[in-house]
Amino acid sequence: MAASKTTAGDALKRQVPLEPALDVAPLQMGELSELLGYSLKRAQLKVFEDFLRCMAPLQLTPAQFSVLLLLDNNPGRNQTEIANTLGILRPNFVAMLDALESRDLLTRMRSPSDRRSHVLTLTDKGRATLNRAKKLVATRHEARLIELLGPADHAALLGMLAKIAAEF
Amino acid sequence: MAASKTTAGDALKRQVPLEPALDVAPLQMGELSELLGYSLKRAQLKVFEDFLRCMAPLQLTPAQFSVLLLLDNNPGRNQTEIANTLGILRPNFVAMLDALESRDLLTRMRSPSDRRSHVLTLTDKGRATLNRAKKLVATRHEARLIELLGPADHAALLGMLAKIAAEF
């Protein structure tokens, strides 16, 4: 039916448009509604978007947050081990670490036992930033998700996603 | 700790390494296990990967599949309407349609009522490809997900993801 926004008849019936004038008729999503991958992708984008909003004061992306968190839980590891665990390719990890190191959040030190590898360590500022980040994530980001889904469903969702990530 | 792979003692105990020699000790994921966005992202990558594998015979990406599906369910729509519905920016939609049109899966026709816009229509080949694609998705891709999670959990997961995508 094309996009006929206003006709002479419409103008008489309603001066103020009730719809926000976006689209005349919403499209049929069809089998897309039943496609898990589609909802998965849309949900992921929404969640990352909210993560960035909540983390704006600290200027940390989800990937950067995951690096700081992993370093804090696994001191003394090298770049390859951290990158592999997070599914980041080593070449791409270099610039990421450059950025975090230049912000004084972590340090690279040559390992005495194997001088090829860099031991990654959070600085005091890195630990402080991580702790503030964890609080923001918990109180602003994750709390909103739990509010939306309810605690039980939120936990169930987390379990199913982890299962897909690990076993699919 | 570091990465001491083989010591004199080890060599006596086991000639054949039981571990696949990948990593000595697995890393601690810490709070990352409770971060919904993290599992969401990892799960999404796995699902898209499997989608591409299942769809290899037809050479369709998730995004291309969603376009064909939407066109089939919404005949006579223009580029802006389809792109907006799928969250694709109009400039980026152009090359995507070029690719599908060059494979003779759809056609662009100037609309008689508004000669600025292109009406998008699936070709016979496009409809045939879509139908084969839907069968592949259902029998190979989605079926495996349902098998992994169980039908009830699969449906619950779909509902929660759709809720996040729509309301979060």
Next chain:
DNA sequence: TATTGTTATACTCTATAACTATA
């Protein structure tokens, strides 16, 4: 003046090959 499709462009992510220094 506003909108549709388009071009140009840029920035992020991701992926592979190859170099260097160490082992």
Next chain:
DNA sequence: TATAGTTATAGAGTATAACAATA
């Protein structure tokens, strides 16, 4: 020879500005 970190590079995906044709 093999591995860790790095460089260079190329390809997707995504984002914005601006132009021609049309309304």
